[in-house]
Amino acid sequence: MKKKKEDYSDLNAQQPIGIFDSGVGGLTVAREIKRMLPQENLVYFGDTKHLPYGEKSREAIVGYATRIATFLLEKNCKAIVIACNSATANALKEVIELVDGRVPVIDVINPVAEKVAFEIHTNVGVIATKATVYSGLYRKSIRKHNKFIKVVELATPMLVPAIEEGFRNHPITHAIIYNYLSNNKLKNIETLILGCTHYPLLINEIKQFYGNRVRVIDSPGIVVTELKQILDKHQLLNTGNKSPEYEFYVSDITRNFEKISKKIFGNAIVLNLKVL
Ligand code: DGL
Numbered sequence: 001m002k003k004k005k006e007d008y009s010d011l012n013a014q015q016p017i018g019i020f021d022s023g024v025g026g027l028t029v030a031r032e033i034k035r036m037l038p039q040e041n042l043v044y045f046g047d048t049k050h051l052p053y054g055e056k057s058r059e060a061i062v063g064y065a066t067r068i069a070t071f072l073l074e075k076n077c078k079a080i081v082i083a084c085n086s087a088t089a090n091a092l093k094e095v096i097e098l099v100d101g102r103v104p105v106i107d108v109i110n111p112v113a114e115k116v117a118f119e120i121h122t123n124v125g126v127i128a129t130k131a132t133v134y135s136g137l138y139r140k141s142i143r144k145h146n147k148f149i150k151v152v153e154l155a156t157p158m159l160v161p162a163i164e165e166g167f168r169n170h171p172i173t174h175a176i177i178y179n180y181l182s183n184n185k186l187k188n189i190e191t192l193i194l195g196c197t198h199y200p201l202l203i204n205e206i207k208q209f210y211g212n213r214v215r216v217i218d219s220p221g222i223v224v225t226e227l228k229q230i231l232d233k234h235q236l237l238n239t240g241n242k243s244p245e246y247e248f249y250v251s252d253i254t255r256n257f258e259k260i261s262k263k264i265f266g267n268a269i270v271l272n273l274k275v276l
Pocket of ligand 1: 051
């Protein structure tokens with residue numbers, strides 16, 4: 001990928017961080033930003049009208065992701081976090097091209113792949129949407145750093161609809177998890193990457209399935225650590241802000257989005273309808 005010239009001299013720390021996903025998944029990254037960087041202002045875009053991205057073509061995902069990135073630049077964001085694996089796997093290059101070095105772009109696959117590549121294990125599993133698995137990006141990115149790690153990727157497409165329908169802690173979701181994780185492909189794994197930002201919402205159920213046999217990676221923590229380092233490096237960390245502002249946009253207002261976003265950010269937040 002051609003590296004763009006980065007010029008962040010016009011940016012300032014008070015500008016918000018822009019973050020997007022197809023739906024509630026990116027809220028797991030936004031929640032981590034709120035926890036690790038509590039003074040940052042945020043603009044979140046949830047493309048609920050077009051989810052699941054995992055079932056869409058590359059062309060469609062590129063269209064959604066570049067329109068949302070344009071919107072976040074118009075909202076004066078100082079960084080863009082692609083809090084969606086499907087969008088990262090299919091549209092990262094196009095988003096970087098569009099942004100053209102004006103703000104940092106942080107994705108959810110490369111920082112995780114890099115970290116996992118340098119840990120001690122030989123068999124790593126990835127569960128993700130079809131759009132992410134078909135791209136093979138996790139495998140390529142991990143093996144770019146470490147050729148001795150075997151990476152198996154499994155598409156688990158029923159999890160996003162189950163989460164978006166609000167079936168957490170529900171027998172339906174338990175059955176889906178059991179079915180997917182019992183797949184022979186994952187038999188020998190020592191580490192599991194949740195390759196979809198929706199899945200941390202089911203982390204307890206997934207950990208329950210494995211007991212202590214398999215380590216489940218905390219991707220939002222790794223992604224926000226990377227975001228923090230980049231902002232810090234460019235003196236863009238917001239440190240003097242006592243009342244951070246959280247702005248939410250969704251392309252369709254769903255009850256589930258309302259419920260989860262309010263649970264994380266408080267009842268006072270407003271969901272603005274915005275179709276791009
Ligand atoms: N949360 C997204 C991901 O990380 C997208 C899920 C979907 O819309 O299919 O892949």
